[in-house]
Amino acid sequence: MGGTVLVTGGAGYIGSHTAKALAESGHTPVVFDNLSSGHRQAVRWGPFVHGDVRDGRALRQAIEAHSVTGVIHFAGLIEVGRSMTRPDLFYEHNVTGVAVMLAALADCGVGRLVFSSSAAVYGDGAGPGVAAIPEDAPKAPASVYGDTKLWGERMIAAHGRAFGLTAVALRYFNAAGADPGGLIGEAHDPETHLIPLAINAGLGRGKPLTVFGRDFPTPDGSCLRDYIHVSDLARAHVAALAAPMQAGEFQALNVGTGQGRSVLEVIAAVDRALGTPTPHSIGPRRDGDPPSLVADPALIGRRLDWAPRDSSLDHIIETAAAWARNPKFGAGAEGQSA
Numbered sequence: 001m002g003g004t005v006l007v008t009g010g011a012g013y014i015g016s017h018t019a020k021a022l023a024e025s026g027h028t029p030v031v032f033d034n035l036s037s038g039h040r041q042a043v044r045w046g047p048f049v050h051g052d053v054r055d056g057r058a059l060r061q062a063i064e065a066h067s068v069t070g071v072i073h074f075a076g077l078i079e080v081g082r083s084m085t086r087p088d089l090f091y092e093h094n095v096t097g098v099a100v101m102l103a104a105l106a107d108c109g110v111g112r113l114v115f116s117s118s119a120a121v122y123g124d125g126a127g128p129g130v131a132a133i134p135e136d137a138p139k140a141p142a143s144v145y146g147d148t149k150l151w152g153e154r155m156i157a158a159h160g161r162a163f164g165l166t167a168v169a170l171r172y173f174n175a176a177g178a179d180p181g182g183l184i185g186e187a188h189d190p191e192t193h194l195i196p197l198a199i200n201a202g203l204g205r206g207k208p209l210t211v212f213g214r215d216f217p218t219p220d221g222s223c224l225r226d227y228i229h230v231s232d233l234a235r236a237h238v239a240a241l242a243a244p245m246q247a248g249e250f251q252a253l254n255v256g257t258g259q260g261r262s263v264l265e266v267i268a269a270v271d272r273a274l275g276t277p278t279p280h281s282i283g284p285r286r287d288g289d290p291p292s293l294v295a296d297p298a299l300i301g302r303r304l305d306w307a308p309r310d311s312s313l314d315h316i317i318e319t320a321a322a323w324a325r326n327p328k329f330g331a332g333a334e335g336q337s338a
């Protein structure tokens, strides 16, 4: 137990929850972030270094100054739609950023890495009629964003084989919810994720929600996704750092519940949490939206000392709604959100 962990992108949504989980498990999280989309107020559980992951010198300085023994790499750009119009930025931050980070790890002798990957590496999922996606499903990213995550994984695996870096890539499905302590939560700008958009619509902020398609081959016709509470996701990173692995081993693991929830089920849960009907309308399908993206979570249960415990849909939505309602920190606060 213990040790100092560099958390790149640790001022962001998942990184800030992971910094808290690291501190709770006896580690010191050092957040390294350029604050391009993160929030300084979300750095609460250890030192902060303002830096960019494309700057190898700054990374080496931070690693040496804090005697870092492991790195969790969240830093990167996340909006799938924007990745199609600005592939240049996505390859630079998400792929060059990983290459520079890996060189810094080798220079400084850091032997342990956990990487934020994504279900986007699978593209359209496991195929029609297949319920859940295992790690060895075909990799066919449908976006530049997904492609950058797959390149990141490949670079890390090759680097590990060559230099003895031990690494886990966690392929998140849909991260959602907020820490129940109320100090940190999801505050992306622009927000593109269903749950905060539905809550904001229910609270009368922003636009009514559009459900993109009710004619999918799913039980209620809307898309199915696998929602994992951000606190469960944060604990998966701590477990991945501690997983017994051989030097140079690379392991990719899905992080999900294995249970698909439809857009209409999410809206019904938001109705329950807020006590009012969520204004929404049904629109056409969006290009490239697969009907179902649900993890097969069997492997992570075998490889890590981890299982989801906070990921019931109602708990996810209650914690996200509490965060959004918090006038000091929630989504309605100007410049205060974390």
Ligand SMILES: NC(=O)c1ccc[n+]([C@@H]2O[C@H](COP(=O)([O-])OP(=O)(O)OC[C@H]3O[C@@H](n4cnc5c(N)ncnc54)[C@H](O)[C@@H]3O)[C@@H](O)[C@H]2O)c1
Binding pocket: 008, 009, 010, 011, 012, 013, 014, 015, 032, 033, 034, 035, 036, 037, 038, 039, 051, 052, 053, 054, 073, 074, 075, 076, 077, 078, 093, 097, 116, 117, 118, 119, 171, 172, 173, 174, 175, 176, 188
């Ligand atoms: N949110 C999800 O559901 C989800 C799903 C799959 C994968 N991921 C991945 O998880 C990671 C974190 O996602 P998030 O939702 O917390 O996003 P976020 O935008 O809240 O956090 C990303 C953080 O990285 C920082 N950053 C970006 N570029 C940087 C750079 N060049 N140098 C230093 N810092 C930089 C930002 O300032 C921000 O604090 C990302 O890599 C994302 O691709 C997220």
